[in-house]
Amino acid sequence: MTTKTLIVGGYGAVGREAATGLAGHTEVVVAGRNPERARGVAAIRLDLDDPAGIDAALDGVDAVLMCVEHGNARLARACLDRGIGYADVTATPEVIAELEKVGQGNAPVVLSVGIAPGVTNLLARHVSDLAPGEPVRIGVLLGSGERHGAAAVAWTIDGLGREKGTWTADFPAPFGRRTVHRFPFSDQHTLGLPDVRTGLALDSRSSTALLGAANRRSVAKVLRSPVMRPVTDRVFGGLHLGSDGFAVIAEAGGVRASFTGRGQSRATGLVGAHVIRRLPGLRPGVAHLERLVGPTEFLTALTAEGFQLELP
Numbered sequence: 519m520t521t522k523t524l525i526v527g528g529y530g531a532v533g534r535e536a537a538t539g540l541a542g543h544t545e546v547v548v549a550g551r552n553p554e555r556a557r558g559v560a561a562i563r564l565d566l567d568d569p570a571g572i573d574a575a576l577d578g579v580d581a582v583l584m585c586v587e588h589g590n591a592r593l594a595r596a597c598l599d600r601g602i603g604y605a606d607v608t609a610t611p612e613v614i615a616e617l618e619k620v621g622q623g624n625a626p627v628v629l630s631v632g633i634a635p636g637v638t639n640l641l642a643r644h645v646s647d648l649a650p651g652e653p654v655r656i657g658v659l660l661g662s663g664e665r666h667g668a669a670a671v672a673w674t675i676d677g678l679g680r681e682k683g684t685w686t687a688d689f690p691a692p693f694g695r696r697t698v699h700r701f702p703f704s705d706q707h708t709l710g711l712p713d714v715r716t717g718l719a720l721d722s723r724s725s726t727a728l729l730g731a732a733n734r735r736s737v738a739k740v741l742r743s744p745v746m747r748p749v750t751d752r753v754f755g756g757l758h759l760g761s762d763g764f765a766v767i768a769e770a771g772g773v774r775a776s777f778t779g780r781g782q783s784r785a786t787g788l789v790g791a792h793v794i795r796r797l798p799g800l801r802p803g804v805a806h807l808e809r810l811v812g813p814t815e816f817l818t819a820l821t822a823e824g825f826q827l828e829l830p
């Protein structure tokens with residue numbers, strides 16, 4: 519059993535949901551540079567740039583959930599050296615590539631923890647097992663009404679204009695048929711399947727139109743330019759046009775699986791909490807979630823948190 523969990527970034531949009539999901543299962547301590555922002559949970563000051571601070575924060579801990587993109591591989595290595603289980607919600611391909619190389623140790627290092635990557639990996643594994651060799655298409659529909667964390671907004675802006683093309687996909691009710699814009703989610707690189715594409719859709723028509731325009735390479739370059747970036751962050755962070763619902767689907771050869779609900783930050787945090795609760799039973803070493811748990815069993819357990827699952 520995990521007895522004491524450190525959640526780094528644990529009072530951010532994702533981390534605080536993980537802390538709530540772990541309450542009553544393990545002792546929880548959240549960490550960040552401004553612990554006075556934490557509410558209703560034990561909190562410590564930790565700056566990931568401070569190696570001595572990391573040392574002290576890991577003392578007495580047996581699991582770490584990383585909800586920040588900063589020094590991830592160094593923290594994972596520190597955990598492995600101490601036999602501490604580690605799970606990371608990072609969605610950035612370069613950070614994941616570094617984590618994949620942290621080496622061996624006597625504890626699990628779990629990657630692709632969250633919605634995308636995370637639930638998407640499990641859905642993709644499920645449909646590709648049912649339709650082997652078929653191209654896999656993964657669509658992520660986000661509610662633009664949700665107040666996403668600053669780091670998640672920045673991550674989305676960083677991904678704009680990186681991949682070209684669209685397709686249409688049928689999302690579960692209430693969303694229906696949507697245009698999906700190709701988007702660089704990390705699962706397409708890590709699933710180990712020959713033909714995987716990932717894309718993003720938004721729930722409101724006006725924000726989908728904005729996404730289509732912003733996802734053009736030339737426009738994205740301007741939006742990310744040093745002069746424009748603060749404005750872009752503010753505009754994207756302040757857009758609350760639709761609902762807080764989300765849906766993820768994976769399709770292969772006419773087989774479709776989906777997972778829907780409200781609050782993708784909440785869902786990501788809860789996936790993190792469920793992974794932490796299972797860490798003691800997972801094999802040591804670095805692995806993506808779909809290699810460690812069965813999609814049906816893991817996703818069905820999450821439906822107890824109010825999410826809907828359709829698995830063929």
Ligand SMILES: NC(=O)c1ccc[n+]([C@@H]2O[C@H](COP(=O)([O-])OP(=O)(O)OC[C@H]3O[C@@H](n4cnc5c(N)ncnc54)[C@H](OP(=O)(O)O)[C@@H]3O)[C@@H](O)[C@H]2O)c1
Pocket residue numbers: 526527528529530531532533549550551552553555564565566567585586587588607608609610630631632633634635636666667668669670671673782783786
């Ligand atoms: N896998 C998925 O499906 C998925 C979905 C959503 C988000 N994510 C990822 O989840 C991560 C968190 O997103 P979020 O929306 O929760 O972001 P957020 O609300 O901005 O929270 C980030 C947290 O990290 C802390 N932090 C930042 N820099 C730090 C440092 N140097 N040392 C220690 N703590 C630091 C912040 O607190 P202080 O500023 O006070 O230090 C804050 O608590 C992002 O990397 C995002 O890409 C993944």
